[in-house]
Amino acid sequence: MPTHQPELRTVNVTRYAKPLREGGSLPALVEADDDFLYVLKFRGAGQGTKALIAELVAGEIARALGLRIPEIVFATLDEAFGRTEPDEEIQDLLRASEGLNLALHYLSGSITFDAIVNTVDAKLASQIVWLDCFVTNVDRTARNTNMLIWHKELWLIDHGAALYFHHxxxxxxxxxxxxxxxxxxxxxxxxxxxxxxxxxxxRAILSPDLLRSIVALIPDDWLKNPSVLESPVEQREVYARFLENRLTSSQIFVNAAIEARNALV
Structure with a gap:
């Protein structure tokens, strides 16, 4: 059984390498003060911190289940970082993203998963489908698989569209x-x-304590939405209860997935 104690490192972004113009969030390849390259997800893009929360929570749940996820880190962007950026769109994005962002370790040399070319065994396919049903991740389609092949192994990326209830x-x-x-x-x-x-x-792996320890990683700074709930504590409680409810009633989404598969095959 996989063991997992959720804990994230924090790095400081030191160099903006290049934009990765995929989707609407404009992630970027950056270098950090630990000399590693990361795919940076900006708090100032698209759905803002909600996408970062989904990326963090869904990614760490996947890791707890033993699936391959690039290391997730908190990434700090200094206010002076974007001053020399010539592209106005990118400069605006950098300015809107000062402070704490999220980044994933860059899998150099990886290739995009192609369902026609790459095969996945039934167990791993079932594990990934279960995960995406659990965290309500709408973004793992043939058009946009959000999976990579790296060193002949399958890695999961991009969970920012998960947990869509929080919209x-x-x-x-x-x-x-x-x-x-x-x-x-x-x-x-x-x-x-x-x-x-x-x-x-x-269900045997994802205990309520484990789910709550993952939700506890969400920074207060990403939960500033007083029009919804009063405090970050209350918002984390909703995330935790949503996941606990979903786990307790997993037969609902499992049976629906089995029915959907039977309709295909």
């Missing part, structure tokens, strides 16, 4: 108990024939 907090409890209908478009669903087995294994 509308009013009915989070109802959303926690719903099936994940978007699973029908999941690139690995046709291969996911062991969902029931994986469900039993993963």
């Amino acid at each position: 509308n907090w009013d009915n989070w409890e109802a959303q926690s108990l719903r099936p994940f209908v978007q699973v029908k478009d999941h690139v690995l669903l046709p291969r996911a024939s062991e969902l029931a087995t994986v469900d039993a294994e993963y």
